[in-house]
Amino acid sequence: MINVTVWNEFVHEKIRDDVKAVYPDGIHTVLADGLSKEGFACRTATLDQPEHGLTESVLNSTDVMLWWGHTAHELVDDDIAEAVARRVNEGMGLIVLHSGHFSKPFKQLMGTSCDLKWRVADEQEILWCVNPTHPIAQGVNPSITLDKEEMYGEFFDIPAPDELVYLSNFEGGEVFRSGCTYRRGHGKVFYFRPGHETYPTYYNQDIMHIISNAVRWAYPAINTRPEFGRTEPTRALGSKVMV
Amino acid sequence: MINVTVWNEFVHEKIRDDVKAVYPDGIHTVLADGLSKEGFACRTATLDQPEHGLTESVLNSTDVMLWWGHTAHELVDDDIAEAVARRVNEGMGLIVLHSGHFSKPFKQLMGTSCDLKWRVADEQEILWCVNPTHPIAQGVNPSITLDKEEMYGEFFDIPAPDELVYLSNFEGGEVFRSGCTYRRGHGKVFYFRPGHETYPTYYNQDIMHIISNAVRWAYPAINTRPEFGRTEPTRALGSKVMV
Amino acid sequence: MINVTVWNEFVHEKIRDDVKAVYPDGIHTVLADGLSKEGFACRTATLDQPEHGLTESVLNSTDVMLWWGHTAHELVDDDIAEAVARRVNEGMGLIVLHSGHFSKPFKQLMGTSCDLKWRVADEQEILWCVNPTHPIAQGVNPSITLDKEEMYGEFFDIPAPDELVYLSNFEGGEVFRSGCTYRRGHGKVFYFRPGHETYPTYYNQDIMHIISNAVRWAYPAINTRPEFGRTEPTRALGSKVMV
């Protein structure tokens, strides 16, 4: 059983009617419902909870976390953002969705500005798989069409991904590296672009299929952690003396 | 003319006789002397100077920075470490040497613990080039033998390098990814392992040849910076309205 | 059930007493025995069989192939080598062992000379994991010591691996990229260095654990194959006419 925690800032859904109309109980609820059907044990956590719902106990019992944030990145406590990034380094999987590109944990794990171009114009996005044998792409058609989405455009200021899985084409002419994998410490990170708050993207079966695949892919490796620090020679060093 | 700033914490050389014997005027002086012979305009900066010698004016006029630190990483001011990492993202080259793997700017740019194994036992290190056409390896023999060095061993907790240029073999049986390149924002980063403070590594011609090549490689690209933020369609969107 | 075909040229074992002493029934038998214990359905095939044991029917029913060859690379029929490489592109996994670096299928899939340095001197090899969360490294200690192995040294003339999983340290001072992954078409390739014919390397539990992990990793993805060739627009092109 994979333990998933879906984190959502849950701000737009409470104050904007156009968002409430799409996600009346919050984006996190739709994500958690979709993932529960795949057999994952899902919890949700939101900004307004104590410690944003990300207590040490929650973090330590989470295998894979999803992160959706947009308007309130700066309200996330520095210590909690750092705890999330540290847990990724310790092995927790992290799936960063859409405007989460500017979240504190993602920026800390990337070391870059994570900036990009954007536009909201009800325009069509088509996602194309460029890595068809990747576990994250299994069982999904080679392309996915979303009739209306926010545009995100290159240059996307991220480190070159370890693996590039999806690219997006936007009607207005832009492209975007929409599905990117990274390993950080003992954890895996997947950035996945779609999911503007005014569009029903997370009700799309293909999008949820990809996120489900990503949860399985990001599940922590079972391997023994390597040791760090001062170490004895693996091969005899003769008469040499360690200082 | 490439403007190089060599930063050194300059602590060991003032308080330990064994280090003073090797680098009486500080590691930074030997590095700056070696690079000056290659025609670079070199300055030095140290921890004990105001703002660690890294004022805004120095940062803004630096093309490539070298960073050596070991015992005093925590004494580097957070704001200055952040300014260095930000300047890298804006285009400044950064060459992180040896124990600089644990420096604040490098850890911030990597997003990982940057931890490793180590041992000081006067043991032999042999560096092997695994990317012979890389600019950083030009004019250098396929292998370099250092009779005595500190051992650094895997697992080295860094993101997978964009390019791997050198690997080290240590007498005691370990290996290490010793020459690693990264792009972060508009800047380039090269991590280069050799250079323990008690050994005369930076007097070695081959080592200085590699560092000189790295300075040239890390020189900022001249390209126009891409724009970020809200953007008009590149291709006409018909009747669609931007929100 | 994963269908594995272990291919071995099976020449040394028949004509050299020192090899016969280690692998009396051939290297392929020891490999197949070890993998069968892991629950894979294993067949073997050798050079001296009709079509080298790699008929179309065998190829089409193989999920993952292991390849060991050394002295008889040139005796492998060009058409069969090409059929193997083509099957990899169609999805079959391929695990290339030791001196298989010079085999026809591997060279064809790499596009380089695949040349390297070597020496047989009963020397110690220590393999280090540099990618501890990779599926191929699960359940294996961070390092593996082989008391006696042939040395392979850099520069190893291969394309930069998609992922680097193991590095080797040799007693005589060399290093080697010993565990390398590649994706070619719809298939996955793992090159794994250890396994000189005069040493009992394939009786080592850790080595077989890594090979077993690699078999599971290289199992063909289930994804629909993307289509190629002339295609209709995914988004309406207005009045434009396809030629």
Place this chain on the structure above:
Amino acid sequence: MINVTVWNEFVHEKIRDDVKAVYPDGIHTVLADGLSKEGFACRTATLDQPEHGLTESVLNSTDVMLWWGHTAHELVDDDIAEAVARRVNEGMGLIVLHSGHFSKPFKQLMGTSCDLKWRVADEQEILWCVNPTHPIAQGVNPSITLDKEEMYGEFFDIPAPDELVYLSNFEGGEVFRSGCTYRRGHGKVFYFRPGHETYPTYYNQDIMHIISNAVRWAYPAINTRPEFGRTEPTRALGSKVMV
């Protein structure tokens, strides 16, 4: 002075009026003229010449080769295609243009089918730089619009590029990895998508700027070639005896 050889199959331009109208003296002539203005020493070579114009003497005196082919890939002699791929491995740069994705030398260097989707419909292509500090992108705007081009769409069956420099957006909804770098042996390869024979793409200043940058980037490294084969220990092996 960089010696460039522009190879073109030069078939369409002789038999099709629509192509002749755009490139009356052949695509190679326009490419060579454009590159000569940048100060390169340019020669051309075509399919109909003896040895396709690629004699041993021409190959040995070429620093960087451009390759344009489409309808006559199969008419290229196997030995000559192999000599080109071998020269790349020895250090020659190779810039493969547009339909050259299916050329014998490129397929041999990649090890995959190099297949893709395509459509000719006078549609708009917009190229976006995703690696703004790469030498190949210097001095070029972040995006380039070509009013009419052939569409090439993913999945493009190539190995994951060492570096991804350009992505294309097509009006009909597809995306493509349009600027890809690879190192093979001691040579560098750049695949660059634009350049259908019925459109004036190679008269475009930005496109030629990118190709010129690529020529400079692909210029052979000066480094000593590493040695291969049987080798003495780099570190003394004690009493061990080499076999």
